[in-house]
Amino acid sequence: MQHTSTQDTLVGLFVAAGIVGLFFLALQVSNLSSFTEQNSYTVTARFENSGGLKVKSPVSAAGVKIGKVSAIHFDPKTYESVVQLSIDSQYNTLPDDTTASVFTAGLLGEQYVNLEAGGSEEHLKDGGKIEITQSAIILEKALGQFLFKSAEEKK
Amino acid sequence: MIEFLQQLGIKTRTSFTKLGRGTFFLLQTMSGVLSVLPRPRLLLNQMHSIGVLSFLIITISGLFVGMVLGLQGYYTLSDFGAEESLGVMVAASLVRELGPVVSALLFAGRAGSALTAEIGLMKATEQLSGMEMMAVDPIKRIISPRFLAGFLSMPLLAALFSAVGIIGGQLVGSGLLGVDEGAYWSQMQAKLDFQDDIINGVIKSIVFGFVASWIALFEGYDAIPTSEGVSRATTRTVVNSAFSILGLDFILTTLMFGDH
Structure with a gap:
């Protein structure tokens, strides 16, 4: 016995011990504890070019992560990239003239959506749209333009 | 030439016959699993010899694998000034791949070979036939509890392996090499997803546990009942389990992580 x-x-x-390991x-x-879909709201932003943005890329405001990209698709009518941002519902006081831009963290870092608050009194609602957007800077394009410009100046 | 073709035919046919026997054996075992539930003592004994006794080898190997990953990852990442991502690298490779695969290989070596030898010897000493004589179904009494125990232990062992490995990587990374501890954990939490990484890793280990237990038990049950036969069956268990685990891992990885 x-x-x-x-x-x-x-x-x-x-x-x-096994269950403790799983927990x-x-x-x-993993990010189970930090951010869940339930307490978040979704807004859409249209970009001319969303660059290397991916689903689950961070959405941040003033350098603080407040949400993530939940879906990206191409609109065949306007030829724009439609990006769905799901933002933590505790940050529900963003004004509706917020600017969304695609930035890169560091020179080689990953791309993220940066939100910059505007001055409007109205707040962004669930399903709302961000009207003012700034596309990702494509390094090749910027370099090409720079080279073209400096060649023109030499003439 | 004709003889070679004959040999080839015989080989192919015997291996298909064996696969058929194995499938039949698996179905019998799975239908016997239900009759284990009213007798938890049988399951508990097997959980002890399969799970608890593999605990030490799994945790120690996990610790060292994590520590080595921490060291090697650091040297590669520091070339790019990305030492802070060490946590992501260690955790992702452990949770997605090394945790399930290496613990399943160790499981096949530690518990699988023991199962084959035990069952093979039971067959060689006619204990299984003796049970049948007493109207006790050896599948229900001997095989099914062991199968269920292996199937249940494997995910727990793999989770322990990954968890201990991540801690090992942190010990080396921030203790020895000076990676910031906060960055180690926070980057890991930002990059690893519960659904995509942890759950898929657990699914992998469940599949490996199923296959490794099946192969070990079947090889033992199907062994030629002599000492040489049992020794060959034990070897086959380790070889076949390793092949199946690595092959299945490739298939599961393409299904789970293929699109990103």
């Missing part, structure tokens, strides 16, 4: 009860304890410890992975390693 002594033998079986120590065995029970060991199996119990093993199962508990550790869920809470400490």
Whole structure:
């Protein structure tokens, strides 16, 4: 009987350790605890070019992460990229003339959407639209323009 | 030439026959799983010998794999000035790949070979036939509890492996190499997704547990009942489990992570 009860304890410890491991992975390693879809609202922004933006790219305001990109698709009528931003609902006081721009974190870093608040009294609502947007800066395009310009100046 | 073709035919046919026997055995085992539930003691004993006794090798290997990942990752990432991403690298490679795969390989070596040898010896010493004589179904009494125990232990072992590995990477990364501890964890949390990374890793380990237990038990049950036969069956368990785990890992990875 002594033998079986120590065995029970060991199996119990093993199962508990495994479950603790799973919880550790869920809470400490992944983003389960920090941001969930439930308490967030969605706004859309249209960009001429959304560059290397991906689903789950961060959305930040004043350098603080407040949400993430939940969907990106191409609008075949206006030839624009339609980006859905899901923003944490505790930040529901963004004015409706907020500017959205696609920026790059560092020279080689990942791309993110930066929101810059405007001066309007009205707030952005769930399903709302961000009217003023600034496209991603495509490095090749900018370099091309620069080279073209400096060649023109030499003439 | 004709003889070679004959040999080839016989080989192919025997391997298909074996696969058929294996599938039949798996179905029998799975239908026997239900009759394990009223007798939890059988399951508990097997959880002890399969899970608890593999605990040490899994956690220690996990710790060292995590530490090595931390060291190697640091040297590559520091070339790009991206040491802060060490946490992402260690955690993503452990949770997605190394955790499920390496723990399944260790599981096949540690628990799978023991299962094959045990069942093979039971067959060689005619204990299984003896049970049948007493109208006890050896599949229900012997095989199914072991199968269920392996199937349940594997995800827990893989989760432990990954968790211990991530801590090991952090010990080396921020203890030895001076990566910022906050950046290690926060970048990891920002990049790893619960659904895409953790759940998919757990699904992988469940599949590997299923396959490794099946192969180990079937090889034992199907062994030629001599000492040589049991020894060959044990070897086959380790070799076949390793092949199946790595092959399945490739398929699962393309299905899960193929589009990004």
